[in-house]
Amino acid sequence: MTTPASLAAMHQAASLKKQVIEALRTAILEGRFQPGDRLVEREICEMFQVSRTLLREALSQLAAEGILQIIPHRGPIVAIYTAEDARSIYELRATLEEMAGRCFAERATEAEHKALESAFAAFRKASRGKPGSDLLLVKTAFYAALTAGAHNPMLEDMLRMIHWRVTMLRAHTLSQPGRLAKSLGEIGDIMEAIARRDPEAAGQACRRHVMNAAAIADAVLTAKEAERDRPVRKRGTKEPSARDEVAAAPPAGEPRLARM
Template structure:
């Protein structure tokens, strides 16, 4: 059962974030109905606040509005995964290229620190910490790329990608060695950026996304090929 704590201001953002994280983590399962009166009862907020949160979640692709049924947590499908990871490969590859060209030395150091934190999180085996630390790595990457438009596009994409990351981390059949492969891939990206080799940075980033897609597809069935 979803439990949303009653927060102080800014209440709207807190409620939205709690709902978003509940969907990403699977506490609100795909296909689950989001009944307004139940959400109001759990949060103690107004119908207006709940509806604003639901509209935002719909715009992020996390829920869908079904006629005569209302808001429902969006199902995870192979078609969506292939689409998301194909787009992710292109956008993150471009972000890596721009980072190599534009990032300050301090941002490169910050990216390395974020990657070290991600490796520590993987070694600790805490899924929530892994997700947070990996998100931090990508936040630094996108900021250092220096393109607000690209950062905004990737940000919207990553809200949906997070669901697949969480699925992979919690899957009983996930490869125990995949995290090591992921860290190697991220370090290859970092090394290219340190060298200011934009072409190599884009290439290694696309390759890492391809490997991530292949692992997701292996877990849920289908081909992990990303063009």
């Protein structure tokens, strides 16, 4: 029989799991863990004072999002995306977002146009600072507004399926010199086409924006693959622990997670 006490315990466990997921996700997206870095379950359990069962549920969620990979006999590592992976993801993303731009220009309400304008304004404001999780979040909010105004639930579901994979790649591209300014200009083109209610121009602007990002991701990941083929650590050096990385300073505006 379910009791109030058991319901409270279930709620507390769900809340704690969400905290662990968000803390690890933020640390990875901000680059405090690098692709291929191993997460030591014991260290994370001790840090958050959670059971191994709860932690593994959190890690499974991050693996489903494409942020982690679970390697047999090794455990969870930060997902490694190859240039080939990126090409596949961006090819799909270009098609989906082109459709989102077209549909938004055709179907969005006045309220949805205003919501998109507000999201773009927030992105412009965030772009004045250093690239990081805050910038990724506001750009995610822009695309959420775009897909909501497209009024195509299946399209929205498909974009949601690749959301965190795209965000992982976006962390690589937006940090490249000059890319953020170009990204703002490209999204400005999308906004202008949408303001004219021009589906063809809006769709093409969305595709162009994605393919420009794809070209940068391809170059960055190809270079990283070449670098990974060379030894990167001297004998006797120690890898940073999960405790060190997750306990680093929290993103601006977010409180440090308390031990529970």
